[in-house]
Amino acid sequence: MTALHHIELRRGTYRDSVQLLGVSQAVGALDGVTGAMVAMGTELNLELIAGMGFGIPDDATAGDMVVAIAAVDEAARDAALAALEAALAAKTPQPTGDTTLPPPRTVGAAVNTAGATLALISTPGRYAFTDAMDALDAGASVLVFSDNVPVEQEIALKDRAAERGLIVMGPDCGTAVVGGVGLGFANVVRPGPVGLVAASGTGAQQAMTLLDAAGVGVSHCLGVGGRDLSTAVAGRSTLAALDALDADPATEVILVISKPPADEVASRVRAHAEKLSKPVVFGLLGSGRPDLTAVVTEVLGALGRSAPSPWPRWLPSDEPRDLAAPFGSGSGSLRGLFSGGTLCDEAMVIASAALGPIRSNIPLEPSWALARDLKADGHVMIDFGDDTLTAGRPHPMIDGTLRLERLATEAADPSCRVVLLDVVLGHGAHPDPAGELAPAIAAAVLAADRAFDVVVALVGSAGDPQGLERQATALQGVGARVFSSNAEAAREAVAILNPAEVTE
């Protein structure tokens, strides 16, 4: 049969002769290829190629790569050329000898080395942009845990991600779960049908742990960063995450958790959600809106499941409780000491509806703001995870010192009737928070020498490394009232002060 002869010169393309022998062999072995020689245009090689029946270009030099392929037809030739490209582009073989490689010193280098799909960036905020951009340019999506990243940098990152078909989670994204792997502060939750898009880390943790308690798992939880739904950022990552979860075969229902976004962004995101093939539940948190626990209940409903009633709780064994002396109804103050901003927010929304103004460093109303010393009479809730309080020290989910001090202070304040705390478990959090909190609660109750209660919202899952049950019973054992639902914990605290308000 007559073969089709293909010959081309690649000027200035050099490969060493040994590599080209291997390439020639690989191409020549293909079906339909009757002869192949890829070699530098040295005199000897040109003679060999001519000997194979090819016409040699006059201007071939030793610095040019000559490609000569004989094939039975065009399809075989095209397949051979494709195989040639693949062989020439093949990566350096894995080292066989001394393999003590220096560690990667840039994110891009690490992404390339590992073929990574995601970079988790927690460098200081003024540097995070560079590391994140490097990751995107190397082809990996990014989770930016760092805060204090300027909004224009956030927009630039999200636009670059869109160009490259990637996603930026964050900045200031504390939690994500991707393919069963928890990133940042993340609970160990079972795989399942709910895909989350979260602009709040602790909000996402509460939703995932409640779902887990209800026996429902999570496909992915994509953080978007607290500013994503602002007018400036315009939901760039939220929209990308919605599309991704809509296309994800493991996801059946999508849950969006965020503070109420800017109106025009909200309507855009809602319009976008309506075009998706899967139901989207919105948990936009704030006054007059459903709390996280209610939102999770709605998600369970969308799956045809019902929520546990009540949600798991661990109350002291001296039930029923005595809510009488020494305070009359409505007297005494509620003090909330939180590590999660969203949990603090949710507790304030629930409690202020019943109790009126609550002073805070993250106040619901500007006039309720606390002074810098964080001291005030009446109801107070403090978010110890707020940036101003974490400057130069670990997050309260890791280091509980400040909250423990404040707990002792509250126990010594006769006007304080109930302290409400959150304890967040999971990867990244303190290895045994109850180990330090339980003795502190016991000491506080002892020191208070009056009716004094501690209510704990315990955000954790059965699979968390700290051991949910162990943490809960340790706190329960010193008289704390422990709830897996932050909303229920807040209502319990209100009920202690104001029994008429008890709602279940």
Added chain:
Amino acid sequence: MSTFSGLLDGEPSVVTVGVDLFTEALTAQAAAVTPVTWQPPAGAPDALARVMADPRRVAANATALDRMLAAGATLVDVRPASEVVGLESGQFRHAGPPIDWERASGPLRGALIGAALLEGLASDASSAEQLLSGGAVEWAPCHSDGGVGPMAGVVSPSMWVFVLRDEAHDRTSWCSLNEGLGKVLRYGAYGPEVIDRLRWMSAVLGPALQAAVRRHGPVDVKGIIAQMVQMGDEGHNRNRAGTLMLLRDLLPAMIDAGVASADVADVARFIGGNDHFFLNLVMPACKLQTAAASGIPGSTVVTTMARNGTDFGIQVSGTGDQWFTGPANTPQGLFLGSYGPEDANPDIGDSAITETAGIGGFAMASAPAIVRFVGGTVSDALRTSREMYGITTGENPAYALPILDFRGAATGIDVTKVVRSGVLPQINTGMAGRVAGVGQVGAGLVTPPMECFVGALDALAEAAPPLA
């Protein structure tokens, strides 16, 4: 293309940078995790951010790399500098960024004195010094004319130079002929034996090489470099294999061209006795490679690293011919005879063009025989070569290093990667005596000062579009 490049298709492979806690949490989950050894970048974070955000950067650097890899280098002629560079009487070229007499170091002053004596501009060293300090003579960097000069790099009109061509980009480069080691002009020596040798080089060596090259036809210098890095040369401090391959190519042609047999013998003896002869062909070949990448808007690839004995200067593709300088460091290494660190001049020469092109110190792994000469160990050499991949844009398959499983030379130093990693390009170099007239005192290892890269970063940031 699956969503987010397959991020949601299974367990992710995660790179971590910053807080160790998150790396530990991923390890505890048995996830695939690659931690980055991070340090705060040098320079202004905002400048770096603006450069990283430059939408042109990635494509511009890919273009720079492509052009570097496509650049050829053939020796096409040997001619006097007066013809090739257009130097007239009283005009010199020198290594490194621009510098005046006042700030010039001993070796550069010595070489300028020697060149003035060679050209008959002065009859002795002190009158040469007066002439040079008086401003009657002008000098400029070799790089400003597309050439390179080792050590002091001083070129005067009557010196002969190699002429190399990169046909792929239609560019020419040039370099002086190598004098050998010890008391030589490029190390700042200017005694009678130095001047006599230079006269012989112009009278005999240059013309003989010209006759040979013209008879032989273009010599594929890039091809010789490719082979020499597989024969124990790294192209900066070891050029033994390259020198012998050149001699092998040119000697028959020199004889065929009718060069007098006594001259052929002298030339062969001279070249054969000077393991560095080929350095002066490696350097212009590297210059052709890096010059091919110059002037690409948005590119952060370094196209020149050069030292004048006082300042270390770099040029970067995206900022054209602008020099970014910092004080030259003094090499650490081994000394000849009784010389010691106090005798060494700060880093000098255009020979760092070899590292700019990915060989020299970058290819140390390929030259284990010389690591002791520059004061290192074989494992240092391996580590150094591997470390350089972290600050470069890509790899050059033409210059493959056998010991690294034929990995291509680390090519295209990226300013952003240098300031971010804190890893400076590794240069191995000769050491000149601090005092004019002394000559070579040793050889060793040196890096550029970080200031060069920080300065370049600021200029690249200025040239980048602001973040919207």
